[in-house]
Amino acid sequence: MSELGKYAPLTYFQLMEVSLRELLVEKGVVSDAEVDAVATDMKTRGPERGAKVVARAWTDPAYKQRLLADGTAACEELGLDVPALRLVVVENTPEVHNVIVCTLCSCYPRMLLGLPPDWYKSREYRSRVVREPRAVLAEFGTAIPDEVAIRVHDSTADMRYLVLPLRPADTEDWSEQRLAGIVTRDSMIGVAPAKAA
Amino acid sequence: MTVETRFRPGERVRVMQAYPLGHVRTPYYIRGASGVIERVCGAFPNPEELAQMRSGLPKQPLYRVRFAQAEVWPDYRGGRADTIEVEIFQHWLDRAEVGE
Amino acid sequence: MIERSHHDMGGLPAGKVERSEHDYAQWERRVDALMVLLSGIKGPKKLLTVDELRKNIEALGPEAYDKMSYYERWVTSITQSMIQRGVISTEELARKMVEVERRDG
Missing domain, CATH: 3.90.330.10 (Nitrile hydratase alpha /Thiocyanate hydrolase gamma)
Structure with a gap:
């Protein structure tokens, strides 16, 4: 939700994404580098x-x-x-x-x-x-x-x-x-x- | 661990007309319809079980089944030769009676 | 109606297909990547099956299903699955969401 003075607040679901990911990283389930690598790889896949x-x-x-x-x-x-x-x-x-x-x-x-x-x-x-x-x-x-x-x-x-x-x-x-x-x-x-x- | 494959390409089958709860990969619109086995896709863990965090074993044979559109939709407005193919697991299929 | 679930829409009446598309945002790509990693499509982990993802998407109410975007549904479902599997707890998620909102929100 937008509060005064906050720039482009995260939506509820973006907040969930950040939170889920950080928890999984803290627990050693995934690493940020892995997530970024897979996201980047998918970006290169096109028709x-x-x-x-x-x-x-x-x-x-x-x-x-x-x-x-x-x-x-x-x-x-x-x-x-x-x-x-x-x-x-x-x-x-x-x-x-x-x-x-x-x-x-x-x-x-x-x-x-x-x-x-x-x-x-x-x-x-x-x-x-x-x-x-x-x-x-x-x-x-x-x-x-x-x-x-x-x-x-x-x-x-x-x-x-x-x-x-x-x-x-x-x-x-x-x-x-x-x-x-x-x-x-x-x-x-x-x-x-x-x-x- | 694989369930034995019951049907062969070309055989006529009918999709079970059932509406259970749970996670089901047999679309509503095709339940009760009869069609012809187009191919055997292999055997895969049962998605209804996988969804509930169980193993899905033994693997269930999966088929491509081809249906005539004019039989699936009573009001179908297209050619008689139009078809639709759906992947259906064996436990949703029964042999159709001859002449069906 | 239970007989026909909301997601099972083949053959229902609907409007004209709008040929919409958008460049996926980075957070959407990260949600996608989490699914790829947690389900073992890439890498050794098997913490989530595609059918669990689907089940928890189907469990969204009809209104939420239609209102939420694709990756909003996905992140909700993956998170729900991780709670169901005991990988994270509801309390941990709650505390983390409060922390992240204070920090980045």
């Missing part, structure tokens, strides 16, 4: 990790097969550690479009995409995308033709999901690195396509 996987799968059919068979092993093959993550990669095809959600909490392939955007954790997305996926995708500007089936993946337990988007047309002569540059976070959640633009 470019997932994009690297997708671009490899687009350019190397054998890798794609391994990725679809065992997502975790295929990530480790590229030197990407995915701790505590059993990754299932689901492939978009001309017939099927995949989209990911966690209706019960906010499970997300964070080791490949970083921390999730707020909308992914919102009541609106979690409630609606399982029941009216086409309407929700339309709100992202993504129109899925009627003849394409939509497959929703609810991450309810120990698996995490990553969408392998369709490779855009007219990118046949692109390098793997250039391809990785067009693989967006949203395309790997399944709410948008990857675009060559």
